[in-house]
Structure formats: structure tokens, C-alpha cells
Amino acid sequence: MFLNEMQEEVRETTRSFVDNVIRPAAEALDREERFPAEIYEEMGKLGLFGIAVPEELGGPGFDTLTYAVVMEELSRGYASVADQCGLVELISTLLVRHGTPEQQKMLPDILSMKRKVAYCITEPEAGTDVSGIRTTAVRDGDGWVLNGGKIWIHNAPVADTGFVLARTDKEAGNRGMSIFIVDLHAKGVERGPKEHKMGQRASQVGALDFSDVRLGSDALLGEMNRGFHMMMSVLDKGRVGIAALAVGIAQAGLEAAVDYAGTRKQFGKHISEFQGVQWLLADMAKDIEAARLLVHSAATKIDRGQDATRSCSMAKCFAGDMAVARTADAVQVFGGSGYIRGFEVERLYRDAKITQIYEGTNQIQRMIIARELLRKGARA
Amino acid sequence: MKILVPVKRVVDYNVRIRVRPDGSGVDLANVKMSMNPFDEIAVEEAIRLKEKGVATEVVVVSIGVAQAKDTLRTALAMGADRAILVTATDDVNVDLEPLSVAQILSKVVANEQPGLVIAGKQAIDNDMNATGQMLAALLGWGQGTFASSVTIEDGSALVTREVDGGLQTIKLKLPAVVTTDLRLNEPRYVALPNIMKAKKKPLEEVSLDTLGVAVRSRLTVLKTVEPPQRHAGVKVGSVDELVSKLKNEAGVL
Numbered sequence: 001m002f003l004n005e006m007q008e009e010v011r012e013t014t015r016s017f018v019d020n021v022i023r024p025a026a027e028a029l030d031r032e033e034r035f036p037a038e039i040y041e042e043m044g045k046l047g048l049f050g051i052a053v054p055e056e057l058g059g060p061g062f063d064t065l066t067y068a069v070v071m072e073e074l075s076r077g078y079a080s081v082a083d084q085c086g087l088v089e090l091i092s093t094l095l096v097r098h099g100t101p102e103q104q105k106m107l108p109d110i111l112s113m114k115r116k117v118a119y120c121i122t123e124p125e126a127g128t129d130v131s132g133i134r135t136t137a138v139r140d141g142d143g144w145v146l147n148g149g150k151i152w153i154h155n156a157p158v159a160d161t162g163f164v165l166a167r168t169d170k171e172a173g174n175r176g177m178s179i180f181i182v183d184l185h186a187k188g189v190e191r192g193p194k195e196h197k198m199g200q201r202a203s204q205v206g207a208l209d210f211s212d213v214r215l216g217s218d219a220l221l222g223e224m225n226r227g228f229h230m231m232m233s234v235l236d237k238g239r240v241g242i243a244a245l246a247v248g249i250a251q252a253g254l255e256a257a258v259d260y261a262g263t264r265k266q267f268g269k270h271i272s273e274f275q276g277v278q279w280l281l282a283d284m285a286k287d288i289e290a291a292r293l294l295v296h297s298a299a300t301k302i303d304r305g306q307d308a309t310r311s312c313s314m315a316k317c318f319a320g321d322m323a324v325a326r327t328a329d330a331v332q333v334f335g336g337s338g339y340i341r342g343f344e345v346e347r348l349y350r351d352a353k354i355t356q357i358y359e360g361t362n363q364i365q366r367m368i369i370a371r372e373l374l375r376k377g378a379r380a
Numbered sequence: 381m382k383i384l385v386p387v388k389r390v391v392d393y394n395v396r397i398r399v400r401p402d403g404s405g406v407d408l409a410n411v412k413m414s415m416n417p418f419d420e421i422a423v424e425e426a427i428r429l430k431e432k433g434v435a436t437e438v439v440v441v442s443i444g445v446a447q448a449k450d451t452l453r454t455a456l457a458m459g460a461d462r463a464i465l466v467t468a469t470d471d472v473n474v475d476l477e478p479l480s481v482a483q484i485l486s487k488v489v490a491n492e493q494p495g496l497v498i499a500g501k502q503a504i505d506n507d508m509n510a511t512g513q514m515l516a517a518l519l520g521w522g523q524g525t526f527a528s529s530v531t532i533e534d535g536s537a538l539v540t541r542e543v544d545g546g547l548q549t550i551k552l553k554l555p556a557v558v559t560t561d562l563r564l565n566e567p568r569y570v571a572l573p574n575i576m577k578a579k580k581k582p583l584e585e586v587s588l589d590t591l592g593v594a595v596r597s598r599l600t601v602l603k604t605v606e607p608p609q610r611h612a613g614v615k616v617g618s619v620d621e622l623v624s625k626l627k628n629e630a631g632v633l
Contacts, residue, residue: 005450006575009457012414013570047572060572070572 002296007066014073017046022077023252029078029202030347033194035158036202037113039081044112048074049085050092057096058108064237065299068244072292075248076255079351080202082248086241087154091117091163093234094179098222103181106161118159118184120150120208121231128364130165130228131174135210137166142217144168146182146210156206157194159184164210165227177227180219188213199350236298236308238359239316243295246316246323246355247288253330253348254284261333271333280333284326291319310372317365320355327352381495381532381554382437383426385460386485387419389444389451390505400473403603406505408472415451418500420458421560424567425530426498427459434532437461439492443468443476443484449583456578457570463583464488468595475506480595482514487591489519494555496537501526501559512559522552526561 003011021039029036043049051067053059062070067089075082088110095104109115126132135148146166150156162182169176182189192207222230258281261272271277298311330345331338338345356362391397391406392414398407415423429435440455441464442448452463466484468476476484489497502509516523524530524539528547531538537552542561552558588595616622626633 005453006579009450009453009570009575010572013457013572013575017569045571046569047574051572055573055576060576062572062576 003065003069007069010062010066011069011073013046014048014070015076017043017048018073018077022074022081026078026202027342027344027347029080030199030351031201031341033196033201033204035204036081040084040113043081043085044114047111049088049113050107050111051085051089053092053096053107053111057104058111059092063299064240064302065296067237068240068295068299071241071244072248072251072295075245076252077248078202079245079249079355080200082245083154083200083203086238086245087119088113088117089241090234090238091119093237094163094221094230097233098179098230100218102218103221110161115161116155116159118153118155118162118208120153120156120162120164120182122150122152123148124151128361130177130231133165133167133177135164135166136170137168137178137180137215140214144180144215144219146180146188146213146215148210150208150210151192152195152205153208154203154205156208157191157204162189162208163221165231168225168227172225174228176225178224179221179227179230180215181221182210182213182215182219184208186213197354199347199353235360236302236312239312239365240295240299240302240308242355242359243291243298243312243315243319246319246352247292247295249348249352249355250284250288250291250319250323250326250330253327253345254281254288256344256348257281257284257330257333260337277333280329284329287322287326291315291322294318307376310369310376313360313365313368313372316359317362317369320352320362323352323355324349381435382439382492383429383435384485384489384492384494384497385419385422385426385438385440385455386481386497386499386511387423387440387442387451387455388416388500388503388505389413389442389448390416390503393417393504399604399606403605404601405473405475405604413447413451415454416500416503416505418502418504418560418562420500420567421562421564422498422500423455423458423460424565425558425560427568428565429496429530429532430459435496439464439494441466441485441488443481444474445469445472447472452583453575453578454570456581456583457574458568459574460581462581464492465583465585466588466591467585468588476595477597477599478508478510478514479598480593481511482518484588484591484593484595485511485515486518487593489515491591496532496554497521497557498530499557499559501561512557516557519555519557522556523558524550524552524556525559527558528561528563530558530564 047060050059051062051070055061071082123133137144137146162184164180164182168178188211190209195205261277264271294315298315301308301311327349331349334345337343392412395412400407426438438460439462440460442452443466499512526542527539528542529540535554537556540547540549
């Protein structure tokens with residue numbers, strides 16, 4: 001929309017890779033629930049992971065808006081692939097901001113997907129309310145001993161390295177959590193079975209169990225007891241990423257619906273000639289555009305160093321709700337076919353649902369928007 | 381050896397083109413433009429020759445409007461070292477004729493002294509398929525058109541050409557002009573970090589005056605029309621009916 005020349009070039013490049021490699025593979029990846037290692041290896045070579053990692057640390061060094069553009073384009077091909085990009089972006093952002101030079105040495109392997117990462121926050125008793133985590137890291141000599149369990153962790157079945165939020169001070173609430181870099185092949189780490197999900201089925205999600213896992217002195221990321229705040233500091237960016245991902249899903253649905261409406265004939269004419277269908281398409285297009293503008297506005301605020309919390313929550317919430325509603329419209333345009341496995345819009349509808357749930361539920365986003373309104377005033 | 385690759389900014393191959401209402405040409409205002417796909421193959425081939433150590437420098441050149449800088453940046457992001465924009469017009473609807481383009485390119489060649497020029501066999505907008513040939517003629521160089529394979533050895537280029545009857549391999553003394561066909565290679569995807577790096581690569585702008593070329597048009601477009609609408613086919617009931625239709629209506633038997 002208001003992208004500069006370079007951002008346009010990134011969009012074009014990503015789009016051609018998506019059209020040739022990702023979008024054609026999506027149906028099979030969804031059906032087989034398969035981790036597309038070969039696609040990720042290729043993406044690593046093209047610099048499609050760690051979009052904002054500075055050049056000197058091995059990344060392309062783009063801004064948040066460019067990251068949002070990449071996320072939308074990837075997701076237009078397949079949301080699971082975009083979500084992997086989002087995951088790597090968050091982990092690498094944490095490493096860039098808080099990692100020691102020694103810890104940052106793992107960045108090139110993370111960006112090339114030679115080292116697969118997992119961001120381990122959620123627990124059975126701590127979903128939206130992270131302060132409820134029970135995983136503990138207890139001082140032991142110059143290191144720590146990690147105990148506890150995480151669930152619904154993206155990449156858990158395949159990851160090499162976990163970034164694990166654990167309690168380091170029982171009494172200190174949100175000021176008593178720290179993030180540890182954990183070798184997931186180490187003794188004491190158990191992986192639960194892969195979850196079978198409704199959508200984004202190529203994303204491998206499962207549980208991780210830690211019993212007496214020994215962590216060295218170099219395992220702590222950033223400051224002790226600041227884990228919660230570090231995690232919160234990348235939330236805005238995470239939300240922009242998921243908002244862009246939701247826009248990408250809906251965009252794919254719109255493209256499919258427009259194509260179909262222009263070819264499917266009933267009563268002797270293309271269904272695109274019926275006003276009922278035209279209005280569906282028009283509503284899809286306008287809401288997608290609105291969500292995209294919210295995403296770009298939120299990303300731009302982050303890039304300009306402005307307070308972006310309200311914008312990011314608005315983008316995430318609107319785009320997620322929009323994606324579910326408008327992919328449902330895409331299914332509607334397809335009629336019975338849209339309800340059949342193997343048709344892209346059927347998958348898109350399933351893939352969209354989680355965007356209202358992960359990266360902070362849309363109910364939480366509304367709480368945040370309201371809190372910001374009441375605290376800082378209603379003026380934009 | 382230096383390789384010079386001319387690249388043209390054309391309507392993107394995915395765009396559904398529209399004829400201007402006055403029939404003077406195709407509507408180019410507010411249409412997505414990209415690098416001519418055959419030129420992309422040419423850039424890729426030049427970069428591969430550099431990666432193999434055969435070439436030392438890849439210079440890309442585009443002739444036309446200032447917006448062609450985007451096309452040159454794409455070539456730089458793919459891996460070209462340096463770009464030259466010859467600003468020849470400020471009207472996006474002006475399409476320079478092949479002879480003018482070849483004359484301008486011959487001046488660029490005189491300045492740059494490349495050992496090889498690799499060009500697309502044609503641009504997908506007007507499909508002239510003439511610039512490479514004209515350039516070779518103006519320079520008095522050998523030419524290998526419709527290339528599906530290029531090998532450089534001992535001051536020569538072995539070029540396999542896709543001709544009507546099959547494949548023909550010719551040996552050209554360098555310097556020479558090669559034009560690319562579709563099967564020469566598959567252009568790479570641009571890596572994101574290279575888009576950033578391309579911004580820092582040199583892009584020189586030169587004017588027609590500096591090159592000492594005057595552009596003269598020799599062709600007049602009389603009209604441009606859209607292809608006729610495809611009509612619905614017919615179903616035949618039997619083989620006999622099919623044969624009779626092929627004989628009597630289509631006249632192909």
C-alpha cells in the first residue's frame with residue numbers, strides 16, 4: 001500500500017517463492033501433518049527467517065513493516081509456514097536484544113533452520129495468564145536445575161533448542177520468571193506426542209517435560225527474573241506478525257473465491273454475475289484491506305519507536321476475527337465444494353480459527369484495547 | 381571477462397493487459413511492471429558464469445524511463461555488480477524500436493568493452509525478437525540466438541541454439557552477442573539480504589546526449605486490437621461427424 005521500493009521488492013520476491021513452492025505444497029502438508037523441512041531449508045537460504053535480524057548478526061536487517069509484508073505473503077501460501085517464520089522472528093528478536101555475543105552465535109543456524117527452536121511458555125495451568133507457570137529453575141552451583149512441563153509448544157516434536165520460561169523466584173510473581181536456553185536433546189527432556197489440530201496442521205505442536213534437566217551458567221537469556229518482561233517486550237511484534245498472517249489467509253481465500261466465482265456457472269451464467277455473490281466478494285475485499293492497513297499502521301508505529309500496544313492489539317484482534325469471517329465467506333462462494341477436503345478454502349477456514357486464539361486471545365486483545373483507552377484516553 | 385546484460389521493464393506477465401481506447405497501444409499507466417522474463421534468464425546466466433569464475437563482472441543496462449531503476453535493482457539483487465540506466469524518455473508509454481535500442485546499446489558496449497553481451501531473445505511486450513541480432517550486426521560481432529546452453533572456453537562461446545529442427549551448436553569467437561531462450565536456466569529467487577545489498581551497489585544514470593545517440597522512429601503503429609474472443613466449441617455425436625466436420629468445415633483433412 002504505502003510500501004517503499006525495497007519493501008515492494010521483498011513482497012514480490014516472497015510472493016514468487018510462495019506461488020511456486022509453498023502454495024502448491026500446502027494441501028499435502030495439511031493432509032499429512034508434515035513438517036516441511038525442505039521448504040524451510042530453502043527459505044533459510046533466501047533469508048526468509050529472522051527478517052529483522054541485523055546484517056552483522058547474519059540476518060537481512062529489515063524493519064517490522066517488511067516483516068509484516070513477508071508474513072502476509074508466506075501465509076497467503078500456507079499459514080503454518082508463516083507461523084514458523086513468526087516463531088523464528090520472536091526467538092531471534094529475543095536473542096538480538098538480550099543474548100550474550102556467545103549466545104548470538106547460534107543465530108545463523110537458527111535462521112538457516114539447521115537448529116530448530118521452540119518458545120516454551122504455556123503450561124496446563126498457565127495459558128493466557130502466564131503468571132501461573134509452575135516450571136522452576138533452581139540454582140545449582142553455577143547453573144540451574146529445570147523441572148516442569150509445557151504444553152501446546154510449537155515445534156516441540158522436532159525442536160533442538162527451547163527458550164523456556166521458568167520461575168526463578170516463587171515469591172516475586174511476574175518479577176520472578178526467567179528465560180533459559182535449553183538443549184532439548186539433553187537428559188531429562190521428554191517430548192509428548194504430536195497434537196492433531198484443526199488447522200495449521202503442518203505446524204508440529206506438542207508437550208515438553210523437564211525432569212532435573214541440568215542447565216549451565218550460560219543458559220540464562222538476559223537478566224535473571226526479567227523473563228516475563230522480556231517476553232512481553234516482543235508481544236507487540238508477535239501480534240503484528242499474527243495479524244499479518246491472518247490477512248494472508250483471508251487474501252488467499254479472496255483470490256480463490258474471485259477465481260471460482262468467475263468460472264462456476266449456474267442458471268446459465270457465472271455466479272460472479274449474481275449480486276449476492278458480488279457482495280460477499282466486496283465485503284471480503286474491504287475487510288481484508290482494512291485489516292492490512294491496521295497491520296501496516298501498527299508495524300510502522302513499532303518501527304518509529306512509538307507506543308504501539310493499542311495498535312498491535314487492534315490489528316491482531318481485527319485481523320483474526322476478519323480472517324475467520326471472511327474465509328467462511330470464501331467457503332460460501334464455493335458452496336458444497338468449499339466444504340470438501342482438498343479445496344483450498346476449506347483448509348483456509350480451518351487455518352484461520354487459531355488466529356483468534358494464539359498470541360493472546362482476541363478477548364485479551366479487547367481487554368488491552370479497553371485498558372489502553374481508559375488509561376491513555378480515547379484519542380488516536 | 382565483463383558481461384553486459386540489457387534488461388527491459390515490461391508489463392508483468394501475470395497482468396491481464398488492456399488496449400488503450402484509441403488503439404495506439406497497450407495501457408501501461410498504473411500497471412504492474414517487471415523485468416522481461418527472457419532478460420531474467422540472461423541475468424541468471426551471466427551471474428552463473430561469474431560464479432563459475434568465467435566472468436569477472438556483470439553489468440546490467442536498461443534503456444527507458446526512470447522507473448526502470450526498479451528493474452535494475454532487481455538484477456542487482458540477483459547478483460549483478462553494477463547497473464546503468466540510459467534515460468531515453470519520461471513517457472511510460474513510449475516503446476523504443478529495436479534499432480534505436482541496438483544503437484544505444486552499441487554505444488554502451490563501446491564504453492564498457494564487455495567480452496560478451498547476453499540479452500533476452502525478445503521482450504514479452506512487443507515480441508520483436510530483433511535487438512540482439514541488430515546489436516551484433518552494428519558491432520560486427522558473432523551472434524548466438526535462442527540459446528539453451530552457453531559454454532565459454534578459450535576465447536570462444538559454444539552456444540546451443542533451439543532451432544526449428546532441433547538443436548544446433550555453434551562456436552562463436554568472443555566478443556559476441558548471445559540471446560537467451562526459455563530453457564537456458566531457471567532464474568533464482570532473490571534472497572532477502574541481497575535486496576538490502578543491492579541498494580548499495582552502483583547505479584549510474586546516463587542520458588542519450590551523453591551517449592551521442594538520437595532516437596528516431598521508423599515504425600508507425602496503425603492500430604492495436606485485443607485478440608478475438610474465443611467461441612464455444614461444439615460436441616460431435618460420432619466419429620463420422622467429426623471427420624466430416626474436419627473435412628468440410630475446418631478444412632484440415
